[in-house]
Amino acid sequence: MLDFSLTPEQESLQDLARKFARTEMAPRAAACDKEGRFPEEIYRKAWELGLMNLNVPSEYGGSGLSVLDQCLIVEELAYACGGMTTSIIANCLALEPILLGATPEQKRRWLAPFCAEYHLASFCLTEPGGGSDAAGLQTRATRDGDDYVLRGEKCFITNGPHASLFTVFATTDPSLRAKGIVAFVVPGDAPGIVRGKDEDKMGHRASSTGTIRFEDVRVPAAQRLGGEGEGFSIAMRTLDQTRTPIGALATGIAQAALDHAARYSLERKSFGKPISEHQAIQIKLANMAQMVSAARLLTWKAAWTIDRGERGTLDSSIAKCVASDSALRVADDAIQIFGGYGYMKEYPVEKLLRDAKLTQIYEGANEIQRIVTARELLRRYA
């Protein structure tokens, strides 16, 4: 029963995302990249169309899509602009801990009003002292009566400068490592939250990334997700859900690079013929097409696994890693095919390389994905 055809419903979701990407995002992508502008009007429109809280069940006001359906949409969006896509899907990342760890009462309280209007949320795990070693995080959660007091700093937080809700991971005792971590929901206007400046980034410049300092932020225990010590598992299971759409994001960037390069190769002439007739260029294009296909199929496979109710750690690590490595190489090859023009900001392909690079780093750097892959793999032989 293996079947790669999309249902009419999936095609219509893809059509919606494609139309939005090409008419709203693409025309502004270059300017937002150049100016490092955060195009809130586009994010608002994405929310209006239901393209924002894709993973939140419809009973809480989200779109309630399967991971595969999310991937179809994310690939289309990323085809137009990786950075805008990162900001559009950051809500999925930030809200997933609530979906996984909250009580029904907490879900009603935090998700429904949030999704009913345009709001941004941020996922606060990474700290200046380290991202990959999440169990080593240092932000402290100190119990004080019915409250916790949060103190510490998070960095590289997508949409952090604009978010009205945070999911925050902190520790009651750093020496407990993973076992000491607790997850919280924190409203953006809680006293003691200090937002740092918008970082000046290599790529994804339409997205906004910043530091969030928690200076004795008082959080009622009712805003804790799960029990003390469950935070690490919530964070890891969140990333198991959201890593696959990053594979789709990388695939969208790679597909855009391949399309630009293939079209250009038919137009550009050297030695009296289109460069597409030189075998060296054909081989490059063939390799690019192979990488794009592999990225997409591994992403779909991981999504399919998760949608069947499996945790999908192995499949999603492989998909995210292969898709992001592919995106970087395909974007690199696209620049090569464009020659000198590819190096110029006036042409669209150098942005793709800068945008692709991030997909190897965030939501678990690829080194970590390989560690996870090897661990899951070896477990099957032990």
Added chain:
Amino acid sequence: MEIFVLLKPVPEGESRLRVSADGRRLDLDGVKFVLAGYDESAVEQALLLKESAPGSTVRAVSFGPARCEEILRAAIALGCDAATWVEGPSEAAEDPMVVARALATAIAPGGASLILAGKQAGDDEEGLVPAAVAERLGVPSFGHVLDLRAGPDGASLRFARATEAGTERWECPLPCVIGLQQAWNDPRTAKLPNILKSRKAAIAKVAWTETAAALGAESRPTNRPEAFALPPPRAGAKMIEFKTPDDAAEQLVRALREEAKVFP
């Protein structure tokens, strides 16, 4: 108001079109059909009228083979309340008169107060169906319409018509058939939750056997396409190599005058 919108599935703009093996028509196998162009404006207009006159309903209607389903669902996703698929074979869908008769037969019992359509279809742009439906139903018909509003008494309609000479303003009693201009009203985009809901919506179906029985001999297409040819491939573009903008302009003017003979 009971508003009916007549919609035709047309090939997606980016489709790669081929001629069929018999050389008479386009080969529509594997082509994706969409709700597009004038028809999008018609749906938008229907929804605007509905929003301005609470209690109104909008029913999308399409005649033809199974490909109608996708555009009817698209219309529901945009906000139409109901949809009817008037089933018909592809050959019948090629003859605008059969299309109009079948649509009129399906619409007649519905008590339509207004029938909207694109002023012409987005693919063949013939523009015959709205007027022929009106003729069949014995009601007035206007094409090239924009800026449409319900009249003050609720029993008429006010609108403008764009003509070569200028803009006409009209008032017309209901029911009537209106063919709309394209894109003047900035058609909305369907929202994701409505797309999901539209997948589950029921679509009423009028079977072709029923329509054919009602129409008798009139159900048979009288037009038969003879031959179909795609436009000849365009000759390659000519790139002008230049040193200064003045030089580029001079060469361009020379090429337009002497080679393309665009002006003497």
